[in-house]
Amino acid sequence: MKSLLLGAAIGAMLLPSAVLAQDHDHACLDEACTVWSIFQDVPAVEGASGWQGVDAPRYGTWGFDPAGMDTSVAPGDDFMRYANGAALDRLVIPADRTSYGSFALLGELSENRIKAMIDGLAARSDLVAGSDELKIADAYRSYMDVARIEALDAQPLQPYLAAIRAADSHDAMAAYMGRTVGGLGGSFFATGIGTDQKQPDRYVTSAGQSGLGLPNRDYYLSPLYADKKTQYQAYVARMLEMIGWEDPTGNAERIVALETAIAEAHWTPIENRNRDRTYNEYTIQQLAADAPGFDWNGYFGAARLGDVPRLIVRQNTAMPKLAAIYAETPMATLQAWQAFHTTDQAAPRLSARFSDAQWEFRSRDLQGQPEQRPRDRRAIAFAQGALGEAIGRQYVADWFPAESKAQMEELVANLRRALALRIETYDWMSAETKAAAQDKLAKFTVKIGYPDRWRDYSDLEIRGDDLFGNAERAGLFRWEYQLNRLNDPVDKTEWGMTPQTVNAYYNSTNNEIVFPAAILQPPFFDPQADPAVNYGAIGGVIGHEIGHGFDDQGSKSDGDGVLRSWWTAEDRANFEALTRRLGAQYDTYEVLPGYFVQGALSMGENIGDAAGVAVGLEAYHLSLNGAPAPVIDGFTANQRLFLGWAQVWQSNSRDDALKNQVVTGPHSPAMFRVIGPVRNVDAWYEAFDVQPGQRYYLAPDERVRIW
Known part of the structure; x- marks a missing residue:
């Protein structure tokens, strides 16, 4: 899944690392996802200091706030600063955040509304036992019951630690790892259930690489992150010491050495993006023969997947290496590794000495966040993670007007029409491939606001x-829930995000674009705003998600969501030549000294951004139906559209968060989500008189025009 990401922190609190979820962004592993989105990989809801109210923000009088600009900067030298410089100078990252900007502000707005709802529920004495309302209130109460949590301290962990000690053989530990699928604990392998990319009307079990405690392999192998690796080892030792595990310092050293070997076996994030390479059919028996040294039958049996007829193995060449590492690792080290990962996952719901230790490493040391989020905000996140759609149903009833959905449908229709017209103009595509592309575009499903059918939480x-x-x-x-639907047809009505999520996504296996209610607010969408601003903002988001259907990976599925080649060989080669040129541009973008955007890693999102801006521009002019575009406050329509796109990306990030993003996330940092797309659009040069010699000027023949 590619997405805007309200739920990353939420999912991390509830789901074990062994679960590989393909079709729900908030639990998505980047190498497993078939869904693509618009936002960077940072939680949108993180703290209490920022937007305090429950009413949507407003930007200027026509949807853009000129007071946020820095017109001392030439647009061609830094369009991010030109459009947003004054606003960014005023934008202080709260101490309990790693970044702050437009997405975080709306995420906080969503959270404030949910807090008001929960406070209202908590004050009621008439809530019915077993009702969703009581469950929401109780989930929040349980997180806020600090006295009980402190009194329990590490007690809830003790059954887990005893079971880990009892798993005293390699086969016993393999079965234990299988039980962590859907439960607490770690595994060398990630397992989950998702839509089959080649048979998208059915579900399939997937397996892939896992086993790391740092964000990805680069943190173990690159000297740029050597300090983080050292801090991690100290954190492992600290956690082991707190649970009374023997030789915490020595075991921490052995655990980090083990994970370094695992990291060396892992595929790179760029390799993990390739959907052709990550679809490999196996049976459990074939996997056991290909990757000996790990009891696959015991593992899948314990996960209640022992009778599945087929698997999709993602990093197939890594699996034998990981199984061999597992077989060669002494049991004492495997037990210490499992004890640490179990404690690390459980820490947010244990006493303060555990939750504080985890925050200090994972948020402060890794991400540069000076302060922990207030407990009530963490409690809201926990409630959302457990009962997201139950909360979403009330959110929609209170905060999503029907007219917003109607206007969005019109915008989407115009964006689709614009891309259909553009496809016919491309001289690098044959008529045969154009026809297939038009078929795919015509078959897009559009979901706006909220699901038609809500999740049933009666069994929770x-x-x-x-x-x-x-x-x-x-x-x-x-x-x-995943297990019970394994043999059922795919539920095409299901959503991968809750309505209160500030995000949007494209799902390749459903060939659908999805826009939750919470993103349909300023600065993304304002029914009262100038249409040009809306086409630059939410129009850019719509175009971005549509563009994912035609990016370097989404374009590998046809209009029915089937992973197959629908291109002629020559057209595909032409397309890949264009993407390489775009990637080369992004490779030059230096985020911090020595830290560059990886054009190949962020390729899909960069293509989506380019499509969003270009198609949004064309759709706006189509919407005029031949009428002249007005000038507002001295800004032309094209200027307002590009400024609307830039305003969406107002954001400041801490250095450590940026360092993490360029090696783990598929999205470019905000600055280059503004600059990267516009410098490839001819109309931007005309709108702002961008001239040779300015920093981001590209000669016409250097501009990359894909969609």
């Missing part, structure tokens, strides 16, 4: 005095 037990148990039951509930 939530108690107001049992945070740890609530998290266990929520994880099991989710896994049971």
Whole structure:
């Protein structure tokens, strides 16, 4: 899944690292996803200091705030600064955040509304036992019951630690790892259930690489992250010491050495993007023969997947290496590794000494976040992770007007029409491929606001005095949901995000674009704003998601969502030549000294951004139906459209968060999501008189025009 990401932190609190979820962005592993989105990989809801109200923000009088500009900077030298410089100078990152900007502001707005809803529920005495309303209130209460959480301290972990000690053989530990699928604990392998990319009307079980405690292999192998690796080893030792595990310092050293070997076996993030390479059919028996040294039958049996007829193995050449590493690792090290990962995952719902230690490493040391989020905000995130759609149903009833959905449908229709016209103009595509592209575009499904059918939480037990148990039951509930539908047809009505998520996404196997209610607010969408601004902002988002259907990976699925080649060989070669040129541009963008955007890693999102701006521009002019575009406050329509796109990306990030993003996330940092697309659009040069010699000027023959 590619997405805007409200739920990353939420999912991390509920789901074990072994679960590989293909079709839900908030639990998505980047190498597993078939869904692409618009936003960078940082949580949108992180703290209490920022937007305090429950009413949507406003930007100027026509949807853009000129007071946020820095007109001392030439647009061609830095369009991000030109459009947003004054606003960015005023934008202070709250101490409990790693970044702050337009997405975070709306995420906080969504959170404030949910907090008001939960406060209202908590004040009621008439909530019915077993109702979603009572479960929401109790999930929040359980997180806020600090006295009980502190009194329990590490007690909830003890059954897990005892079971880890009892798993005293390699086969026993393999079965234990299988039980962590849907439960608490770690595994060398990620496993999950998702839509089959070559048979998108059915579900399939997937397996892939896992086993790391740092964000990805680069943190173990690149000297740029050597300090983070050292901090990680100290954190491992600290956690082991807190649970009374023997030789915490020595075991921490052995655990980090083990994970370094695992990292060396892992595919790179760029390799993980290739959907052709990551679709490999196996049976469990074939995997066991190909990757000996790990008890695959015991593992899948414990995960309740022992009878599945086929698997999709993602990093197939890594699996034998990981199985061999597993077989060669002494049991004492495997047990210490499992004890650490279990404690690390459980920490947010344990006493303060555990939750604080985890925050200090994972947020402060890795991301540069000076302060922890207030507890009530973490409680809201926990409730959303457990009961997201139940909260979303009330959110929609209170905050999503029907007219917003109607206007969005019109915008989407115009964006689709614009791309259909553009496809016919491309001289690098044959008539045969154009026809297939038009068929795919015509078959897009559009979901706006909220699902037609809501998730049923009647089987999920939530108690107001049992945070740890609530998290266990929520994880099991989710896994049971996946298991129960394994043999059913794919539910095409299902959403991968909640309505209160500030995000949008494209799902390749459903060939659908999805826009949750919470993103349909300023600065993305304002029914009262100048249409040019809306076409630059939410129009750019719509175009971005449509563009994912035609990016370097999304374009590998046809209009029915089937992973297959629908291109002629010559057209595909022409397309790949264009993408290489675009990637080369992004490779030159230096985020911090020595840290560059990886054009190949961020390729899909960069193509989406380029499509969003170009198609949004054309759709706006189509919407005029031949009428002249007005000038507002001295700004032409094209200027307002490009400024609308730039305003969406107002954001400041901490250095450590940026360092993390360029090696782990598929999205370019905000500055280059503004600059990268516009410098390839001829109309931008005309709108702002961008001339040779300015920093981001490209000669006409150097501009990359894909979609």
